[in-house]
Amino acid sequence: MNQFEKETKQFIDELKNGVSNILVAIRVRPLSQKERSQSEFETIRILDNKMIVLLDPDSEREDDLLKKNRLKETNFAFDFVFDQWAPQQMIYENTTEFLLEGVLEGYNTTVFCYGATGSGKTFTQMIGTHQEVGIMPRALQQLFNFSIQDRFKDTQFKVCYVEIYNENIRDLLTHEDKNLEIREDKNSGIQIAGVTEVEVRTVSEVLALLKVGNKNRSKEATDANKESSRSHAILQLQIESKERATGIQEQIIQSKFSLVDLAGSERAANTNNKGQRMIEGANINKSLLVLGNCIQSLSEANEKGIKNPFIPFRNSKLTRLLKDSLGGNCRTVMISNVTPAVNCFEETYNTLVYANRAKNIKTIANRNVLMAQNHISNYAQLIQNLRQENEELKLLIQQQQYNQNNPQLKLPSIIQKNPPSVQQSLKQQVSELESIIHQNVEDIIQTKNQIYEMEEQQNHFQQNIGFLQFQKGRTQDKFEQMRLQERMDNAKNQKAILKRSQDDLEQQLVEYEVQKVDIQKQVQQIQDSNYKNYLYGIMKQGEFKIETIEIKIQEKKRKYQEQIQDEQVKQLRTQINKQQAKITQGIKQKSNVLKKVPSLPGVDSPYYQLQNGQTYGIQRYQKNKSHLKLPPVVQLAQVHKSPKTQNTSLQNKIDDPMKYRISQKYSSRLNRPPSYHPPSSQRKSAKGRYINRSLDLGSGRESINKSSGEIQNEISLQKLHRLRKEYQQQRFEKAMNNKNNQKSQPQFGSKILLPGMIHKSPYVKNFQNNNEPIELKKDRLKMFNLNQKIQGDDKFQLYN
Numbered sequence: 001m002n003q004f005e006k007e008t009k010q011f012i013d014e015l016k017n018g019v020s021n022i023l024v025a026i027r028v029r030p031l032s033q034k035e036r037s038q039s040e041f042e043t044i045r046i047l048d049n050k051m052i053v054l055l056d057p058d059s060e061r062e063d064d065l066l067k068k069n070r071l072k073e074t075n076f077a078f079d080f081v082f083d084q085w086a087p088q089q090m091i092y093e094n095t096t097e098f099l100l101e102g103v104l105e106g107y108n109t110t111v112f113c114y115g116a117t118g119s120g121k122t123f124t125q126m127i128g129t130h131q132e133v134g135i136m137p138r139a140l141q142q143l144f145n146f147s148i149q150d151r152f153k154d155t156q157f158k159v160c161y162v163e164i165y166n167e168n169i170r171d172l173l174t175h176e177d178k179n180l181e182i183r184e185d186k187n188s189g190i191q192i193a194g195v196t197e198v199e200v201r202t203v204s205e206v207l208a209l210l211k212v213g214n215k216n217r218s219k220e221a222t223d224a225n226k227e228s229s230r231s232h233a234i235l236q237l238q239i240e241s242k243e244r245a246t247g248i249q250e251q252i253i254q255s256k257f258s259l260v261d262l263a264g265s266e267r268a269a270n271t272n273n274k275g276q277r278m279i280e281g282a283n284i285n286k287s288l289l290v291l292g293n294c295i296q297s298l299s300e301a302n303e304k305g306i307k308n309p310f311i312p313f314r315n316s317k318l319t320r321l322l323k324d325s326l327g328g329n330c331r332t333v334m335i336s337n338v339t340p341a342v343n344c345f346e347e348t349y350n351t352l353v354y355a356n357r358a359k360n361i362k363t364i365a366n367r368n369v370l371m372a373q374n375h376i377s378n379y380a381q382l383i384q385n386l387r388q389e390n391e392e393l394k395l396l397i398q399q400q401q402y403n404q405n406n407p408q409l410k411l412p413s414i415i416q417k418n419p420p421s422v423q424q425s426l427k428q429q430v431s432e433l434e435s436i437i438h439q440n441v442e443d444i445i446q447t448k449n450q451i452y453e454m455e456e457q458q459n460h461f462q463q464n465i466g467f468l469q470f471q472k473g474r475t476q477d478k479f480e481q482m483r484l485q486e487r488m489d490n491a492k493n494q495k496a497i498l499k500r501s502q503d504d505l506e507q508q509l510v511e512y513e514v515q516k517v518d519i520q521k522q523v524q525q526i527q528d529s530n531y532k533n534y535l536y537g538i539m540k541q542g543e544f545k546i547e548t549i550e551i552k553i554q555e556k557k558r559k560y561q562e563q564i565q566d567e568q569v570k571q572l573r574t575q576i577n578k579q580q581a582k583i584t585q586g587i588k589q590k591s592n593v594l595k596k597v598p599s600l601p602g603v604d605s606p607y608y609q610l611q612n613g614q615t616y617g618i619q620r621y622q623k624n625k626s627h628l629k630l631p632p633v634v635q636l637a638q639v640h641k642s643p644k645t646q647n648t649s650l651q652n653k654i655d656d657p658m659k660y661r662i663s664q665k666y667s668s669r670l671n672r673p674p675s676y677h678p679p680s681s682q683r684k685s686a687k688g689r690y691i692n693r694s695l696d697l698g699s700g701r702e703s704i705n706k707s708s709g710e711i712q713n714e715i716s717l718q719k720l721h722r723l724r725k726e727y728q729q730q731r732f733e734k735a736m737n738n739k740n741n742q743k744s745q746p747q748f749g750s751k752i753l754l755p756g757m758i759h760k761s762p763y764v765k766n767f768q769n770n771n772e773p774i775e776l777k778k779d780r781l782k783m784f785n786l787n788q789k790i791q792g793d794d795k796f797q798l799y800n
């Protein structure tokens with residue numbers, strides 16, 4: 001390994017380890033056909049891979065006094081110098097490749113080419129040619145190759161591609177023609193608001209996007225370059241990866257890899273530009289000049305050890321976008337492209353001077369790693385924001401519901417238009433504006449200082465010129481005078497530019513102030529109206545509550561009154577019913593249907609006697625069974641002897657057979673008329689003594705089956721009376737007959753067997769009046785005379 005290779009390795013190691021963060025390389029392009037035809041002379045000699053010598057083509061001209069004896073050559077040293085024959089691969093390997101791993105580890109990295117128009121920036125940086133592809137495709141390929149490795153497995157890539165054309169930032173990945181704004185954030189640095197970000201997974205996807213973007217990019221043919229870029233283009237790859245550790249510990253690595261293709265500085269004479277091209281050129285030159293100033297300020301600050309120096313990044317969009325790359329948290333590769341053509345000597349000189357200054361810039365690049373705690377705190381903030389939003393929305397919904405329910409009480413629309421979040425964003429805008437204004441004021445002060453410095457320089461140069469003019473005739477001094485004049489012009493130009501930018505800044509300041517006042521007014525208005533609305537809302541809510549309570553009170557009053565009325569109606573009804581019952585009872589009593597059966601003195605008899613001599617017990621209403629709703633008729637229960645008693649008393653059966661049959665019919669509970677529900681006390685006392693049943697004296701019916709509607713027992717009182725009369729008549733006749741034929745009367749003990757009846761007792765002789773069959777008579781005789789033999793027909797005829 002020779003000395004150069006050793007030094008190179010050491011330098012690359014330094015870059016890798018973050019000891020140095022800016023790499024400045026020079027690339028010399030070969031002379032084009034056209035240039036060669038004009039002059040074979042080349043203004044650049046390369047001594048080794050670090051040293052470059054710039055030869056002044058005019059220093060030999062004897063005819064021009066000013067240029068005669070000018071310095072023939074100027075030497076410059078850089079980190080790398082690549083000659084006309086250096087292949088793209090070599091440039092890539094020595095400038096970019098070794099930084100790419102760092103990109104995935106969280107270091108922001110920028111590669112940009114700087115140089116005059118036609119010096120080979122696009123060729124080096126972007127696509128190059130088919131055979132010789134540029135840095136961009138190679139770097140992207142390498143990044144995606146790395147991301148396949150296990151430790152970078154979860155890496156996400158997003159691409160955005162913009163250009164700065166005439167001091168406007170345009171999105172190259174969309175056809176929308178809108179100007180984008182730059183935002184500066186403490187955590188994520190410089191950001192382009194609203195830019196299209198496309199997630200990509202392969203290098204071909206990025207190259208396809210690059211193709212689309214390049215089609216949209218502003219390019220024109222100039223005299224100096226057939227395909228001259230008329231804008232600065234920036235392709236940015238945003239990389240995010242997560243490194244998982246145990247538990248909730250999670251590292252999130254974020255970085256940006258930016259590839260910047262600058263438009264070339266140009267001289268109107270070289271490019272022969274007019275009209276729009278000239279305006280473009282002026283803007284390009286302006287932004288490049290500001291870039292040069294920034295580089296100069298940064299390098300001076302490093303040389304003099306100034307902490308927090310003022311760097312005029314805000315003077316152009318380009319420098320604002322490159323702020324991180326030049327003065328912030330970034331590793332930067334600056335490739336300065338130069339041409340050895342004679343007519344480009346001035347541009348080559350300027351490029352080399354600026355590149356030389358850039359070497360002095362020192363930046364500190366840090367790994368961008370978000371710890372899981374940070375992330376969680378972000379989520380906590382997010383959750384809090386969402387909660388707040390949720391509360392606001394709830395409030396809004398409540399208000400809307402309230403408005404719907406009370407259309408006459410609609411709240412003013414301003415409360416819906418300006419929820420608290422709007423207020424907050426406005427306040428945020430104000431604070432942002434305030435910080436911008438503060439920055440602006442600082443910029444103005446710094447610009448004024450610079451102008452003052454320039455003026456001082458100008459005075460100094462003028463003094464020098466005066467002194468030199470005093471020493472007339474000395475060619476050496478004349479040359480010096482020329483150089484001083486040139487530098488003085490430069491200083492004048494810079495002063496003019498600074499003056500303009502100061503004016504711009506002051507103008508901006510005024511605009512910002514106006515904006516700030518406007519927004520503050522809005523905030524105040526919203527605050528006022530929101531407070532009013534808040535109070536109004538509270539008042540309305542109170543009114544609403546009062547209303548609902550009043551409605552509830554009304555409702556309760558109404559229910560209470562209804563209850564009272566119901567109670568009164570009930571009482572009246574029972575009174576009426578009682579009255580009616582009394583009346584009905586009175587009517588029935590008046591009709592002389594019933595007569596009370598006399599009982600013990602002082603005891604109210606429950607029994608009544610009908611006119612015909614039958615006895616009935618009154619079935620009284622029972623207060624607690626009023627729901628049975630018995631018809632307003634007198635309920636009577638006919639008094640009967642129980643079947644038990646009847647069975648033991650044969651006499652009873654004989655006395656009143658009809659009564660006996662009826663009592664048998666109703667002896668079982670099932671046979672009772674269904675409408676009959678005697679009170680339990682009655683039921684008890686009635687057991688075995690009499691059968692209760694309902695009797696409607698009016699109609700003569702006993703009862704009606706309520707479910708079927710059929711008459712249960714059709715025996716009416718009239719029929720009963722008739723049967724009874726018939727039977728008494730028969731009995732009377734029999735008694736009379738008995739009197740006449742005492743002997744023929746069949747008797748068993750003291751009981752009389754009625755005709756047609758057969759006694760089933762084995763001790764009782766069956767007979768049928770005098771019409772007994774002969775056989776039976778014989779048999780009976782046998783029974784009476786046991787010694788007698790039965791003769792003849794001994795058949796025994798039985799009767800049922």
Ligand SMILES: Nc1ncnc2c1ncn2[C@@H]1O[C@H](COP(=O)(O)OP(=O)(O)OP(=O)(O)O)[C@@H](O)[C@H]1O
Nearest residue numbers: 029030117118119120121122123225228229263264
């Ligand atoms: N190293 C090189 N080898 C061969 N040809 C080159 C090299 N560098 C540049 N060229 C050629 O020079 C021409 C101008 O180059 P290029 O367009 O890259 O310049 P530029 O600096 O981007 O110009 P502009 O700023 O106007 O866009 C192109 O035709 C390109 O092919």
